[in-house]
Each structure stands twice: as structure tokens, then as C-alpha cells.
Amino acid sequence: AQTVTQSQPEMSVQEAETVTLSCTYDTSESDYYLFWYKQPPSRQMILVIRQEAYKQQNATENRFSVNFQKAAKSFSLKISDSQLGDAAMYFCAYTEDFGNEKLTFGTGTRLTIIP
């Protein structure tokens, strides 16, 4: 079974600084998708960024970028110029590209922004 591991339960960063959240996963598949979701205090699950495994180029969305290392099965999220609104729980997730939309989630990293 696929597993997703987030080894940092909590992290903190100074406002305007850069922080990297780690995620590793285990799969025997070659085609899959990886995601980072943000869950602010409102509890809403917000998609931050998506990476397709067959694309070598790392995905980027404004201040959010990923470092996707397929051979190492690593998928880290970098947040640049951290803002107070970035404070949230962040979940890494995985899904296979078979039309089954099931997401396998990591346990989450709680990010605190220090003013």
C-alpha cells in the first residue's frame, strides 16, 4: 500500500523568510500525482500545488514551489516570503493515475508564522 510520511509535526518560520516542509512517499507505480493541501483554522482543505510524476519540471504557484525528487520519492514544499496567512496545517498527499481519485495523506505539518 502507498504511504505518505511527513516527519515534521510542527515548524515555525519568521515572517518574510523561507521555509521548507518535507514529504516522502512510497509507491511502486510510475504514474501518479502529488499534492500539498493547506488547512487553515477554518478547516477548509485548500489545494496549494499539484505535481504530476511524469513531469520533470517542479511545479510552482506564486510563492509556493516544490522540489520533486522521483528517484528519492521525496516531495518537499518551499514557501517563500512567508506571510501570516500561511499559518496552517499542511498535508502532503498522493494519488495514482488510474482514474481512482483516492488521496493518501500524510499526517500533516503545523506551520506557525512568527511576526
Add this chain to the structure above:
Amino acid sequence: EAQVTQNPRYLITVTGKKLTVTCSQNMNHEYMSWYRQDPGLGLRQIYYSMNVEVTDKGDVPEGYKVSRKEKRNFPLILESPSPNQTSLYFCASSLVGANVLTFGAGSRLTVL
């Protein structure tokens, strides 16, 4: 506005009292799913449905039932809730093959 709507958002109930959490989407998505979120465990899939009248178990289906009589609705039924079903529940939907889920706002359930 394209969205997934869950109700109720908050519910406190007692052991054994049947309850239903409704989920409705207005995006004509074939795929719908339920997850529960527990501290230290992330989100885990309970049930999913690939289309009307097609449902299947996820990773933690015990104690839950679902139905998919209409494309837009996918209710989660707890026939006899127990305290270990106290959790935050999310409904999600997607076009099949899109690989991007749209989540509802969550339903906080407490079973006493």
C-alpha cells in the same frame, strides 16, 4: 459558485442514535468520496463512489454506510454511532480522471 456542501457542519450526538451527514455537489462530478480526519492520522478515506449506484469501501469503512442514488448527492450514514467515530468529516468530489478533488467545508461530529 462551484462547491461541495456538507450538512450539518457541527453535530453532537449520543451513542447509538442514527445520523446522516449530507453531501451535495453542483459540478456534475462523477466521483465522490468521504474522508475522516483525526489528529496524528491525517485524512483517511471511508467510502467512495465512481458514479450513481456504484460505491466501494475505502480504508476505514467500518461503522459507516453510503448511498449514491443521484449524481449530485452522497450521504454518509452512521447507523449506530460510537465515540470512536468522533471526528472531522470531509466530503470531496471530482471528475473521473481529473485527479483534483474539491472538498467540502467539513463536518465536526462528536459522539458522546
